[in-house]
Amino acid sequence: MSHNPFTSKIYQDNWLKHFVGGKTSKSFSFIKGLSFYKHAYLPYYINVGKNSTNGITYQIDAGFEDYKGKTFLIYDVPEYCMPDNSINLKKLKNYKVRQYKGFLADLKGYDNLESYMLDAFSSKSRNKHRSSIKKLEACFDVSYHIYDKTISKKDYDQVIQGFRDLVLKRYDSLQLDTNLVGEWSFYEEVIYPMLKNGQALMINVCVEGKPEAMSLVFVEGSKITGAIKAFNPDFYKFNIGHIELSKLIEWCFENGINTLDFSKGEYEYKTKWTNYEYLYHCHVVYDSSSFASSITAFFLAKYFQLKQYLRDKRFNYFVVKMKYKFKNLRGSSGVPIFKISSLSEALDFDSFQVVDLENDSQINLKRIVYDMLYRKQESIKNIVIYKQVSNSKIYYxxxxxxxxxxxxI
Incomplete structure (x- = not known):
């Protein structure tokens, strides 16, 4: 029997500690698989984990009536996991409010990554993917790692720090604000015990000894659910995020995983790699015989309908863009503009300063260097960067x- 990782004791205890000050949760006999905590001011209960989960499942037990006079808010229920008996009780009603789109890869019926890609990708896309892997491995020293219950605490501490750095780089490149950074202490604390318990995995594409693309997934029997994904935008040309994802799908085939749920949120990589779309819903479960419960549920449903209307209008995207800009007003010197040209003259570089690509403080040349490597399929070991001593704004x-x-410029 499989169990939802987001309703596990490890996940829920850590979530309560980090997000609601260690409040104790409360279970109800009529609803199986969930725990709740009471809103601080308003008369309703919220599922533990709230919107920090990547999919909640539950079942209604008609033999119990401890829902009487109460209202329950349940976030992020995938439509393919809707409880089929939630409307069988005369008094217990349920508002279902559409939320995010979800995406999954149904791997059943396929033998391996190649057979799956034959259906999911065009011939051109498959060739491009193979070429990206070939070029990445030709230009850099590349290794692939799956972190599971065998990881040591020392290695975990190093890996999770690298993961956080990637998240920061990725969202900085998108110029979007993210709650992930503020919530990182929760993930840092919860992931390790879930790895050791077989409820989580991390995959890492390591380039020149550093993590450059990583994903966190949670495990539920023959299904895994993606939670956090990030890659270094300097490797954008190499499609390193797609390479990391292909390695995860390879692992799925090797380990009997038949469903890879990419969870909520619409991104290019999801539409490219998935073969099934669905919707998440917010459920408001209430006692229809109680006026207080009914009115509370009505206004909760209207509130979430309004939130979804604004989401459909991309207002949330505007908000995270503005939050990023306001947070980065101070100390922002702007992105430098480059003029890039082929070197046509012979120069004596003996009088020039050699630049360390990792530590040059003036500009980040990595994207330019890596794009050049991609085009020419040349090893990073062959590259030397120089800077004029007399003019520090010119690099070679x-x-x-x-x-x-x-x-x-």
């Missing part, structure tokens, strides 16, 4: 197959 990227001049 010198490889065996290509040489570039980069000027800061």
């Amino acid at each position: 990227i010198i490889g065996r197959k290509s040489q570039l001049k980069v000027e800061i």
Whole structure:
């Protein structure tokens, strides 16, 4: 029997500790699989985990009536997991409010990654994916890692820090605010015991000894659910996020996983790799014989309908863009503009300063260097970067197959 990882004791105890000050949860006999806590001011109960989960499931037990006079708010119920007996009781009613789109890869009926990609991808896309892997491995020293219950605490501490750094880089490149950073202490504390308990996995594409694409997934029997995904945008040209995802799907086939749920949120990689779309709903369960419960449920449903209307109008996207801008007003010096040209003149680099790609404080040249490597399929080990001593705004990227001049305008 499989169990939802988001309703496990490890997940829920840590969530209560980090988000509601360690309140104790309360279970009800009429609803199986969930625990709740009471809203601080309003007369309704909220499922533990709230909107920090990636899919909640539950069942109604008609033999109990401890719902009387109460209202319950349940976040993020996938429509393919809707409880089929939630409307069989005369007094217990349920508002279902549409929320996010969800995506999953149904791997049943396929033998391996290649057979799945034959259905999911065009011939051109499959060739591009293979080419991206080939180029990444030709240009860099690349390794792939799955972290499971065998990981040590020392290794975990290092990996989770690298994961946080990737999340920061990714959202900075998108110029979007994210709650993930503020909530990271929760994930840092909950992931390790769930890894050790076989309820979570992390996958890492490591380039030159550093994590550059990572995902966190939760395990439920023959199904895994994606929770957090991030990659270093400097490797955008190599499609490193897609490479990491293909390695995860390979692992699924090797380990008897037949469903990879990408969870809520609409992103390009999801529409590309999935073969099934669904909707998440917010459920408001209430006692229709109670006026107080009915009116509370009515206004809760209207509130979430309004939130979804604003989400449909992309107002939430506008909000996270504005929050990012306001948070980064101070100390923002703007993104430098480059002029990039092929080096046509012979130069004596003995009088130039060699630049460390990792530590040059003036600009980040990595995207330019990596894009050049992708085009020429050249190893990073062949690259030397120089800077003029007399003019620190001019850089030279010198490889065996290509040489570039980069000027800061």
